[in-house]
Amino acid sequence: MVDVSKGGAPGGPGVNLTKGQAISLEKKGGGSLTAVRMGLGWRAAPRRGLFGSRTREIDLDASAVLFADKQPVDVVFFRHLVSDDGSVRHTGDNLVGGAGQGGDDEAVLVDLERVPVHIDQIVFTVNSFTGQTFQEVQNAFCRIVDETNGQELARYTLDGGGHYTAQIMAKVHRVSGGWQMTALGNPANGRTFQDLMPSILPHL
């Protein structure tokens, strides 16, 4: 199950998403979205006892896969931080998590105006690289933010999310003249995005 909670953005209530719901990425007052960020945050594993460094650290990874006509063309993840065209950028791998208080520990920035014309879908995924299921991870969330004004468009809470190590979060896809986002929230299992490809394809 995916717990979908409301985003508390300053400019008004965030969109309350349910699984599979599509929202058009249009700004209030016209104009479509130009840049979005998928942010991922979680709380670092607590240090335990004398040998604190032996604590099993939690490494969640955010990835974005770019598709043209259902063919994967490029992928942005911790080993390839910028898509070749420069439109999708990963802010860098965070191996341990953060304070778990709502800040993004990893983020993927998408400049929708610069996405090559043949790319028609971008799928965002989250994986647990270190193998913990979302049940074991505290205060983990994933959100989609309008990068131009910081307004949160959607937020998922991942913890308590069952015995899954991955989630196919959302996709943004072209509709006539602009972009639309569809919340997917589909649980899956895998260490990196490659393991998820079979689970991604049905959503294209």
Place this chain on the structure above:
Amino acid sequence: MTAELVRGQNHPLPGTRLEIRVTAGAPLVPCVSLGDARGAVQGTEWIVHPGAPALPGVEVSRQAAVGPRFHVDLEALPERVHLLRVLLALPEEAGGPGRFGATAAPSVAVTHADGAGIAAFTLTGLDTESAVIALELYRRHGAWKVRAVGQGYAGGLAELLADQGVSRASAVAADIRATVARRVTGTVRPPQPDAPVPAGPARAGSGVPGGAAGAGGTIDYTHPGRGTSPPRAPASPSVRPPGTPSPAAPPGPRRRPEGPVAGDAAGWSMDERLYNQVWGMFEDLARSVAAYRSAVGFAESRMDRELDRVLSDPRHRTGPAGGAAREAARAEHDQLVARAREVLDRDLAQLVAESEVVEPALPPAYARWDSPVWHAYRVPTETPMALRLGDVHLPERPGLRIPMLVRLPLERGLWVDSGRTASEAGAAVDGDQLRLMAMETAVGVAGRLLAVHPPGGFGVHVIDPVGTAAGPLAPLTGAGVLAGPPGAGAGGVAAVLAGLTRRVDLVQMAIRGGAAESLPPDLDTAEQLLIVNDFPHGFDDRAVTQLRYLADEGPAVGVHLLMVADRADARAYGPVLDPLWRALLRITPVPDDHLADPWVGHAWTYEPPAVPNGSRVLLDVLGHVASARQPWRL
């Protein structure tokens, strides 16, 4: 040292107790608003202004005889505060300027509590705005940084506060104005009207001909979509994507100026900013073209697939249905390619406009030989961070040339390839002619290196075993800037190599032993360049070994190699020399597409820096270098 910021630039703050000083040509209402992690102002109690002059961690000075001043203690700010914005508003009084365009550009400086400068920002280009966000200080991963914002609001303080999420913003703004008016505007007295505006490097850079007002006329800083100007599509936030992905961009409406500006990149000096800007343009061009090529490649493979499908369907092989399907596949292809081209042309136009502004602003070390900056050449007092080794371009827009800047001191040696088979353009040129051109290219590079180093900071040695390069070497020998006569014959080769090998050995020993002061007095500690022509003529095995030693060990101790060679001439050595060629950066005397960029690996066409025909610029520059050396020699 004060960093002169440009709009949008950020800068780390070394301490937490700071002072922010404002210099302006008119009385101002100075305010500070605090923002939470989302940038929102929680309420009126988060606004500091002359009527409510203090909050924990922020205070606006009451004795502001020289202009408004804020005292900030970042450690004392509430935990929830992540953002501190410095706001300036013009009072709405009769007879006041009413708009920033009618006053001298205000400037803001961030200093340590003791007054030592950290960063400064001049808010140029404001017009109808009567309130502006000058700076913001923001918390990022536990550390504070300052960013130059310069976002103006034509609707004044009310509009500015409303934009930050303050409820009843107009009432709050009116309140602030009322308290300020009651306190006698004299508390915030203007400085002398002709107060000098700090002339930082950024201003010098944007003051070049066709600078800030480059492509789009005057720059419009009014808020997008607000009354005074017609709404327009917001500029893409990464028209200039930073070299590294920046999570630091805070939320909030921001907009880039429409026209490109020289030096519009991060850096401590104009030199560094231009270097980063050029590399930014290089990356943008590489990525834009990658997007285009990827779209075209996709369009072609899709069309091929469609055509294959049509062909494999027996019903379609002949007849109108098959023809129509083929037509449709081609139309789809053409449509996609046209859209990709449109996007590419948009990007290229932006980069061409930027290039037109940046090229004239480049200092000699980054400039082409035909740049007017060489006419005002003076021997520098310090080495620049990089040197232009030529231009690179892509076939999609051959006219858009990106300066190829390499860091100084050189990290690896250079190889000017004089081989005819090495490049397409080279094959069209006569072999001897090409060798001469290669040597001319090498002399140009050596001249440039001499010109950008301070007097006595760079020595050039030449090995020319059979004297074939006497002609191209004339500018260097004529000006008398060589460290010694070109080494000729086997004896000359051995002598030059022995001298430089000794230098590498001694400097290495001194560095390892930590005894730099015990170097013999006759040793020249300046950077050294060795030009080798016609390798391997005149080289015996011992000389080849010494040359390889210099190539491997030299760069770390300031001895650099500039080979002018046709690899085919050294065939007899077999694969022994492969590491030597690989260790050198290969450039060509004629345009050749052999350089790859570090991001997507396109093949870029390199062009050497050519001295215009009949131009004396190289000779004049070397003349300056030679005369600047005289006092050092004596």
